[in-house]
Amino acid sequence: MEPLPPGCASHSDLNFLLHRAAQQLGTAAQEASARHGITTRGQLVLTALTTEALPRTQLALGAALGVDKTTLTAELDRLERAGLIIRNPDPTDRRVRFPAITDAGREVQAEVRKLHAAVETEFTATLDPSDRETLRTLLERLITTNDRPNSGSCM
Numbered sequence: 001m002e003p004l005p006p007g008c009a010s011h012s013d014l015n016f017l018l019h020r021a022a023q024q025l026g027t028a029a030q031e032a033s034a035r036h037g038i039t040t041r042g043q044l045v046l047t048a049l050t051t052e053a054l055p056r057t058q059l060a061l062g063a064a065l066g067v068d069k070t071t072l073t074a075e076l077d078r079l080e081r082a083g084l085i086i087r088n089p090d091p092t093d094r095r096v097r098f099p100a101i102t103d104a105g106r107e108v109q110a111e112v113r114k115l116h117a118a119v120e121t122e123f124t125a126t127l128d129p130s131d132r133e134t135l136r137t138l139l140e141r142l143i144t145t146n147d148r149p150n151s152g153s154c155m
Contacts, residue, residue, distance in 0.1 A: 025123050032115035036108045037082060041067070041075050043116065046084060046109035049101035058087070058097050084108055 030040045038046070044065060048056075056064070062072040076099055079085040084105035090096035101109070124132045 025120070028119045028123060029116050032119050033112050035115065036112050038079070038084070038108060038112065039075070041071075042079055042084075043109065043112045045072075045075055045079060045099075046101055046105050047113070049085065049099060050106060050109055055088070055098040055100065057090070058099055061099060079105065 026040065029043075033040045033043050045061070048061060048065060058072060058076065059069065062069055065072070067075070076085060076087065080087060082104075083102060085099050085101055087097040087099050090098065124135070127135065
């Protein structure tokens with residue numbers, strides 16, 4: 001195992017370790033996403049749109065993803081310019097939009113999902129398969145079984 005960089009060696013608290021691991025994994029995932037012209041946040045949006053049974057307003061999508069309105073709007077603008085989503089107006093309220101993924105968006109989302117899985121596999125390659133599963137289980141438990149409100153962005 002490579003030692004921590006100088007200045008980081010004294011950081012063994014959980015917050016630092018989780019943040020550092022997320023930084024490293026996030027950087028690799030961002031590089032993978034960029035190969036298809038999107039950001040990791042763009043992939044998060046596309047994934048949400050591929051898994052929705054019913055249309056969701058931009059506002060509801062942002063709330064579900066933990067992304068503020070301004071950030072989400074900028075991301076949707078990029079995805080729309082790339083032809084990966086469309087935004088359908090609400091017939092009863094012209095201020096409301098329903099983002100929907102296009103066929104091209106589905107293709108990009110599927111390709112980036114594969115790349116992200118490969119990045120995750122490489123990132124956790126030094127762990128035994130049971131340790132990888134334990135890590136995932138513990139992180140999911142930490143995220144879902146506390147009484148703190150959700151805050152911040154998924155990405």
